[in-house]
Amino acid sequence: MVVPGSQHIEDKMYHPPEGLQKDAHVPDFNCYLELYKKSIEEPDVFWKEVASDFYWKKPPTGQILQYNFDVTKGNIYVKCMEGATTNMCYNVLDRNVKDKNLGERVAFYWEGNSPDHHEAITYGQLLGQVCRCSNTLKQMGVRKGDRVAIYLPMIPELVYTMLACTRIGAVHSIVFAGFSAESLCERIMDSQCSILVTADGVYRGEKLINLKQIADEALEKCREKCLARLQTLLPDPYQTSPIKNQIKSRLSIPQQNLLHSRRQTPWDAACDVCWEEVMGQVSEQCEPEWLDAEDPLFILYTSGSTGKPKGVLHTVAGYLLYTSLTFKYVFDHQPDDVYWCTADIGWITGHSYITYGPLANGATSVLFEGIPVHPHVGRFWEVIEKYRVTKFYTAPTAIRLLMKYGLDPVQKYDLSSLRILGTVGEPINPEAWHWYHEVIGQKRCPVVDTFWQTETPRSGLLLQVFRRPWPGIMRTVYGNQERFESTYFKKFPGFYVTGDGCRRDKDGYYWIAGRIDDMINVSGHLLSTAEVEASLTDHGAVAEAAVVSRPHAVKGECLYCFVTLKDCREFNRTLVDELKRQVREKIGPIATPDFIQNAPGLPKTRSGKIMRRVLRQIARNEKDLGDLSTMADPKVVEVLFNHRCETA
Numbered sequence: 001m002v003v004p005g006s007q008h009i010e011d012k013m014y015h016p017p018e019g020l021q022k023d024a025h026v027p028d029f030n031c032y033l034e035l036y037k038k039s040i041e042e043p044d045v046f047w048k049e050v051a052s053d054f055y056w057k058k059p060p061t062g063q064i065l066q067y068n069f070d071v072t073k074g075n076i077y078v079k080c081m082e083g084a085t086t087n088m089c090y091n092v093l094d095r096n097v098k099d100k101n102l103g104e105r106v107a108f109y110w111e112g113n114s115p116d117h118h119e120a121i122t123y124g125q126l127l128g129q130v131c132r133c134s135n136t137l138k139q140m141g142v143r144k145g146d147r148v149a150i151y152l153p154m155i156p157e158l159v160y161t162m163l164a165c166t167r168i169g170a171v172h173s174i175v176f177a178g179f180s181a182e183s184l185c186e187r188i189m190d191s192q193c194s195i196l197v198t199a200d201g202v203y204r205g206e207k208l209i210n211l212k213q214i215a216d217e218a219l220e221k222c223r224e225k226c227l228a229r230l231q232t233l234l235p236d237p238y239q240t241s242p243i244k245n246q247i248k249s250r251l252s253i254p255q256q257n258l259l260h261s262r263r264q265t266p267w268d269a270a271c272d273v274c275w276e277e278v279m280g281q282v283s284e285q286c287e288p289e290w291l292d293a294e295d296p297l298f299i300l301y302t303s304g305s306t307g308k309p310k311g312v313l314h315t316v317a318g319y320l321l322y323t324s325l326t327f328k329y330v331f332d333h334q335p336d337d338v339y340w341c342t343a344d345i346g347w348i349t350g351h352s353y354i355t356y357g358p359l360a361n362g363a364t365s366v367l368f369e370g371i372p373v374h375p376h377v378g379r380f381w382e383v384i385e386k387y388r389v390t391k392f393y394t395a396p397t398a399i400r401l402l403m404k405y406g407l408d409p410v411q412k413y414d415l416s417s418l419r420i421l422g423t424v425g426e427p428i429n430p431e432a433w434h435w436y437h438e439v440i441g442q443k444r445c446p447v448v449d450t451f452w453q454t455e456t457p458r459s460g461l462l463l464q465v466f467r468r469p470w471p472g473i474m475r476t477v478y479g480n481q482e483r484f485e486s487t488y489f490k491k492f493p494g495f496y497v498t499g500d501g502c503r504r505d506k507d508g509y510y511w512i513a514g515r516i517d518d519m520i521n522v523s524g525h526l527l528s529t530a531e532v533e534a535s536l537t538d539h540g541a542v543a544e545a546a547v548v549s550r551p552h553a554v555k556g557e558c559l560y561c562f563v564t565l566k567d568c569r570e571f572n573r574t575l576v577d578e579l580k581r582q583v584r585e586k587i588g589p590i591a592t593p594d595f596i597q598n599a600p601g602l603p604k605t606r607s608g609k610i611m612r613r614v615l616r617q618i619a620r621n622e623k624d625l626g627d628l629s630t631m632a633d634p635k636v637v638e639v640l641f642n643h644r645c646e647t648a
């Protein structure tokens with residue numbers, strides 16, 4: 001294990017404790033090298049072995065992995081286990097309950113936002129609930145291939161619904177429950193979902209979020225957009241069903257732990273359906289739908305550099321093989337483990353390493369609804385002690401946040417159960433790494449740093465570009481193959497481009513340096529500068545906006561926005577607050593800008609392109625701006641330095 005940071009720190013090597021290493025799936029470097037070589041030199045043999053652990057209704061007919069990564073040779077595609085049929089839900093539940101006799105094993109310890117709310121769910125119970133939900137969805141008209149939008153907090157029903165979709169062959173599109181009505185609407189429209197599953201609301205810490213209300217607003221927006229679309233389509237009387245996007249019904253889950261109940265939630269009996277009522281009326285048995293290996297499994301939206309989110313599409317067999325394998329090896333999964341990934345299922349980390357990877361391995365996990373600082377700042381450590389967590393996986397931003405509170409909140413709890421720690425989402429800085437290793441891992445737990453993306457569940461080594469696919473790589477941008485090819489494959493024909501810069505050190509380790517495109521990584525969440533700029537310029541006072549990143553002690557990076565106002569508009573605190581609110585409302589609280597600066601003029605090239613490099617330097621107060629010879633009007637730089645925001 002090497003530690004990120006300066007050359008000095010990099011040189012220091014840390015080895016896992018002997019005991020842990022001896023019993024590991026991959027006990028030493030030679031064993032790793034052997035596995036790695038096999039996966040590269042004999043991918044068919046390698047993946048066939050992984051697949052042999054799972055149930056295939058029909059075996060594959062051709063090569064395990066087929067692909068074209070070269071745009072000059074035709075369409076880009078990746079196929080895994082062609083000809084095979086299977087079912088994800090069957091493999092992660094029925095197989096464990098029936099073939100492996102794990103019905104009594106706890107699949108999830110659900111821990112609510114309040115420590116008083118908790119529940120243990122066994123594999124047997126999970127299967128029963130998922131079948132009920134599958135029957136409910138079918139009763140509501142959902143069929144194979146239909147898209148189902150899920151806008152739920154971290155409650156067991158989120159897992160029931162996503163697995164129910166996979167059982168009946170529907171495609172889930174989970175929208176993180178922190179997104180705004182506008183963002184939810186955009187995602188529902190793009191993937192043309194036929195139903196939406198939501199809850200009345202959720203407490204995040206002390207704060208109540210009325211999800212159902214936001215969901216209602218989102219659907220109202222969908223309706224308006226459909227109508228507008230319909231009007232533009234009217235001249236053509238032969239257009240078929242132009243309102244494909246209209247959501248016919250939504251399923252709502254009353255949350256017991258909310259102070260208000262469904263009676264206080266706006267309810268439209270014409271289309272709203274109550275979860276508890278329907279779930280009680282259906283059977284606990286549901287035959288799985290046998291799907292082709294390359295049938296879609298889910299769509300998940302990620303930021304795009306043009307501002308419009310991309311619906312990343314993953315397929316059944318490859319996702320099963322890849323997440324199960326990476327979970328097993330990266331976290332060295334053992335049957336007595338209690339594993340906890342603190343991500344939200346609304347992000348790809350949660351899809352892969354809360355739901356699919358752990359369940360495929362018959363793992364016992366913690367499913368956590370809350371936040372790290374509620375009701376106190378030792379909550380994570382309290383939960384580790386409560387469930388005797390052995391493998392703990394979180395983000396550098398959470399570590400940086402909790403480091404601030406010192407040792408006291410950690411030392412109150414017994415963390416001796418921990419064996420392996422993981423981090424994900426952004427580069428980890430040396431201070432955070434050391435604190436995690438020494439204070440949380442008590443110097444005995446290896447820290448695994450897992451790089452991957454919504455597009456590419458992949459852990460371990462990486463290159464900035466990849467020459468070959470692996471089963472869990474995205475298959476397309478939903479409804480937009482052209483965008484898929486141009487975003488990832490056009491830059492270097494024959495290679496998949498991740499969008500990240502990286503370097504290789506003398507020992508052959510790769511160090512991720514961060515994004516090289518117009519994306520900003522805020523607390524491990526990718527945000528597109530173009531999307532934030534579009535929501536700023538939507539405000540009547542703003543003529544032009546440019547957004548860049550600035551380092552942030554907890555979030556890693558934060559948003560620094562330059563706005564040029566229209567004539568006669570005054571830049572003041574009220575406007576700044578309005579602009580921040582507008583971005584929150586349009587995208588969601590994660591995108592709230594930290595800084596908004598008045599920019600009477602923006603640095604531009606003679607051809608009119610905004611010079612973002614210069615803006616980034618101004619945001620960071622770096623005075624040495626280098627070569628400005630291409631700038632149309634260098635005077636704007638001084639003005640911008642004078643208007644700099646020091647504090648948020």
Ligand code: PRX
Nearest residue numbers: 424425426427450451452453454500512526
């Ligand atoms: O820039 C890389 C960064 O997060 C991006 C992917 O973001 P997203 O699709 O939202 O998925 C996040 C969950 C994996 C990558 O392009 N990133 C992710 N993990 C790491 C990382 N950067 C450095 N180190 C990591 N471990």
